[in-house]
């Protein structure tokens with residue numbers, strides 16, 4: 001009795017208690033995980049986010065291991081949310097628990113059973129391969145030779161993936177990347193790939209702060225690459241802030257020509273101006289306006305257009321959501337309506353336009369294939385180009401084949417397969433006909 005009392009009096013560390021409370025509230029659907037974390041004033045917020053993210057990424061196997069080991073059944077006083085957090089930290093996080101409180105001791109006692117249960121899962125595809133750290137070189141400020149020299153000085157080992165190789169071989173090489181190695185991407189010669197454990201290192205790197213290197217995921221880099229405007233071209237970026245793709249487009253154009261970069265939101269517009277200035281873009285004309293009001297009077301000679309509108313963000317891997325597949329149909333309908341308006345405006349309003357690239361960071365067909373289908377119905381003077389062909393057929397994920405002549409021509413990066421955020425890309429080109437010539 002005395003001993004029990006003593007053990008109970010040791011408090012569970014605040015961090016575990018707070019993070020378990022957040023998870024409990026989110027699971028009970030009191031609020032979204034994101035807003036709960038936002039409200040949290042606890043100093044160790046970063047650690048809290050890390051545990052929650054690990055739980056979200058491995059939720060299926062963690063919940064299953066807790067059920068299989070009967071830890072909750074055999075310890076009815078242990079709260080389910082706290083158990084989930086402690087198991088996550090013990091198996092996926094720091095691999096040790098702080099203190100000697102009763103819940104900590106209980107979960108620690110089950111370590112072997114949990115590991116045995118999760119052991120099988122570790123070797124299967126149940127546990128997500130962590131996304132690597134993609135680092136893109138801003139060639140406005142730095143050339144590739146200087147980057148390779150800097151990396152050699154920092155003692156990074158370059159892993160050479162001999163060409164030609166299949167895309168699947170390349171993905172395999174990413175999975176096998178060592179912590180001190182890096183690779184050059186097979187589709188983008190200015191994109192470097194590092195082990196996922198190097199995220200913090202690169203987030204703090206002075207070259208990243210100086211915008212010489214951009215922390216930019218693979219899928220979003222493909223967008224500018226597929227628009228591919230030549231130096232000297234006139235480009236319109238309709239939804240530009242914070243400016244990651246604007247900067248990439250200026251790199252592709254070798255900082256020659258013109259990019260009209262439009263952003264509606266004033267704070268984001270200021271961010272866009274700041275980012276593009278720091279990134280050495282000399283050809284960007286930033287415009288604070290609703291892109292739907294922009295025409296060829298304000299932006300003459302536009303030949304290439306990038307349409308990257310606001311979307312649900314369902315493809316983003318760092319989203320803090322317990323239910324990434326949960327759809328909000330009303331929100332999707334509203335977003336899709338705006339996306340169709342935006343893309344249709346791009347297709348209709350600029351007489352010199354040759355190519356338009358539409359992209360979202362969503363995996364929902366409502367914002368992707370369906371938007372393209374509707375816009376092509378409304379604008380038959382445009383056709384879709386095959387994104388896969390543009391990548392020399394070295395690609396796997398395309399759109400849904402139920403959308404005839406549309407799905408197969410669109411590209412997806414899928415988080416579990418391409419080791420990148422989920423991105424959708426469609427390339428539209430104006431048909432060559434006398435009636436379309438200006």
Ligand SMILES: C[S@@+](CC[C@H](N)C(=O)[O-])C[C@H]1O[C@@H](n2cnc3c(N)ncnc32)[C@H](O)[C@@H]1O
Nearest residue numbers: 239240241242243244245263264290291308310
């Ligand atoms: C997905 S973000 C763009 C990301 C950006 N292309 C990049 O790569 O950094 C969409 C942006 O479009 C802006 N936006 C939404 N509707 C707009 C409109 N009607 N006109 C101009 N900008 C708009 C949003 O404020 C947001 O900053």
